[in-house]
Amino acid sequence: MRYIEQEKVVRRMNGRMVVNRIFQGLFMFATALALLALVILLYRIVSQGAGHLSLDFLTNFASRFPEQAGIKAALVGSIWLMAVVAPTSILLGVGSAIYLEEYAKKGRITTFIQMNISNLAGVPSVVFGLLGLTIFVRAMALGNSILAAGFTMSLLILPVIIVAAQEAIRSVPGELRDASYGMGATKWQTIVRIILPAAIPGILTGSILALSRAIGETAPLIVVGIPVIIQFLPEGVMDTFTALPMQIYDWSSRPQAEFQTVAAAGIIVLMVVLLFMNSIAVFIRNKFDKSY
Amino acid sequence: MNTATIKTKINTAQPTSVELAEKESVYSTRQLNLWYGNNHALKNIDLEIGENEVTAIIGPSGCGKSTYLKTLNRMVELVPSVKTSGEIHYRGRNIFESSYGVEELRTRVGMVFQKPNPFPKSIYDNIAYGPRIHGIKNKKILDEIVEKSLRGAAIWDEVKDRLNENAYGISGGQQQRICIARTLAIEPDVILMDEPTSALDPISTLKIEELVQELKEQYSIIIVTHNMQQAARISDKTAFFLNGEVIEYDRTDTIFSNPADKRTEDYISGRFG
Numbered sequence: 001m002r003y004i005e006q007e008k009v010v011r012r013m014n015g016r017m018v019v020n021r022i023f024q025g026l027f028m029f030a031t032a033l034a035l036l037a038l039v040i041l042l043y044r045i046v047s048q049g050a051g052h053l054s055l056d057f058l059t060n061f062a063s064r065f066p067e068q069a070g071i072k073a074a075l076v077g078s079i080w081l082m083a084v085v086a087p088t089s090i091l092l093g094v095g096s097a098i099y100l101e102e103y104a105k106k107g108r109i110t111t112f113i114q115m116n117i118s119n120l121a122g123v124p125s126v127v128f129g130l131l132g133l134t135i136f137v138r139a140m141a142l143g144n145s146i147l148a149a150g151f152t153m154s155l156l157i158l159p160v161i162i163v164a165a166q167e168a169i170r171s172v173p174g175e176l177r178d179a180s181y182g183m184g185a186t187k188w189q190t191i192v193r194i195i196l197p198a199a200i201p202g203i204l205t206g207s208i209l210a211l212s213r214a215i216g217e218t219a220p221l222i223v224v225g226i227p228v229i230i231q232f233l234p235e236g237v238m239d240t241f242t243a244l245p246m247q248i249y250d251w252s253s254r255p256q257a258e259f260q261t262v263a264a265a266g267i268i269v270l271m272v273v274l275l276f277m278n279s280i281a282v283f284i285r286n287k288f289d290k291s292y
Numbered sequence: 293m294n295t296a297t298i299k300t301k302i303n304t305a306q307p308t309s310v311e312l313a314e315k316e317s318v319y320s321t322r323q324l325n326l327w328y329g330n331n332h333a334l335k336n337i338d339l340e341i342g343e344n345e346v347t348a349i350i351g352p353s354g355c356g357k358s359t360y361l362k363t364l365n366r367m368v369e370l371v372p373s374v375k376t377s378g379e380i381h382y383r384g385r386n387i388f389e390s391s392y393g394v395e396e397l398r399t400r401v402g403m404v405f406q407k408p409n410p411f412p413k414s415i416y417d418n419i420a421y422g423p424r425i426h427g428i429k430n431k432k433i434l435d436e437i438v439e440k441s442l443r444g445a446a447i448w449d450e451v452k453d454r455l456n457e458n459a460y461g462i463s464g465g466q467q468q469r470i471c472i473a474r475t476l477a478i479e480p481d482v483i484l485m486d487e488p489t490s491a492l493d494p495i496s497t498l499k500i501e502e503l504v505q506e507l508k509e510q511y512s513i514i515i516v517t518h519n520m521q522q523a524a525r526i527s528d529k530t531a532f533f534l535n536g537e538v539i540e541y542d543r544t545d546t547i548f549s550n551p552a553d554k555r556t557e558d559y560i561s562g563r564f565g
Binding site: 105106173175176177178179180181182183184185186189193194197198 | 365367370372394395396397398399402403405407409410411412421422425426471474475478
């Protein structure tokens, strides 16, 4: 007795093929829709802002007159901000990831910490801004400096970096750890010589993507009290500054129509910076990627 | 209860340690018990392992043979929730003593794993890893150790011209000999091998088996194997494990020609396992 009758299978084949096609079409449509939105967005911004892009735009300070408005202070401020955020968040994030993956005993406390890190990654950035305002700006009296804003941003992206670094560390094959421990290496030697070198592509990729998020965030900066109009460049981490998204936010909220063009030009600059950072991430991943 | 009767049977079936210890023993295991959580994986193990011999550990899957091997260099403790009782004396000292550092033990007792596991580094850096972690920085000394270890693992001629290439670029059999060379580079006293040929083709297996024969002149080797012919070919003593117990431990020729226990006979004649 056979359970599968060849005739019935043949008869039902057409229906199965139609369903197969329908779902293929649906998923393609979903992808196309997302792409379309992106293309429209890019087109609008580039067509609006490209005219205003020039070397002057990069080297001028902000101005009341749209034709003279430049992005110099914001661009330099964002770079300063990254110079604080990158080392702080990567050092803390990778350190926490190493602790959680290699040292912490798996148990209720670790699970609890782990759960909270994942939850923190979902907390709105405004809330981190308030935290930064309370701790760094007021309690530690850092004022609205690069350092205060940088620490706030570091906290914001820390959970993302921790999770990315944990995944990178976890993907290092256990056999490599065994081999190292089996020769009498200490935990620290194994981490420094085997685990980190193997995990670095993943860690850096995750970190750079997190930094790209930080460079585009506005809400925490507003809450921390970062000014918009600045006519000088910061000279140290204790100086105040402005950043790209703040400047763009300011321009786009002005009544004059000309400032919309300026805002679009600012967005192009921000996007170029973002694309540049993401391409570094892709480059690192491809260069250091090792197959096991 | 039931287990008690089995235990007494084993004790009568087992030759006493004194009979077997013709050479000085490197390891003596006394009443070793091991649990993974609630799973009693090793039960009252008593074994004496001789110097400059090849000791094979055979038994069906899940009998505890790999667990026992990993207990000898305390690698088993990397698994969370492992508990042990009893003693293992290595060269007269209990390895479970709190003052005995695992790093120190593992420098004396090298290990070769089931799957070749070179580091994603050059062949040279793979071999030099052990000496480096133990503090050797002098390039000349490292060069000497690398050459000596690769010669010792019978792979020097195959790789001497590409020491700076990544160890992932060579065949699985060669990788396993690189791993053996890497173990030799820490100048161990004992080499533990956990089914070192199970992932390899027959020709590579043969090379490793020949290598084991050469290495026993200088090292004491304990090898876990699934392959009974391999145990018969290369070992001096064989221990048969079943359900976490040592059923029989004797000279290899005795085990394979005239086993004392019915279960050993059933296993080696292929009736189960």
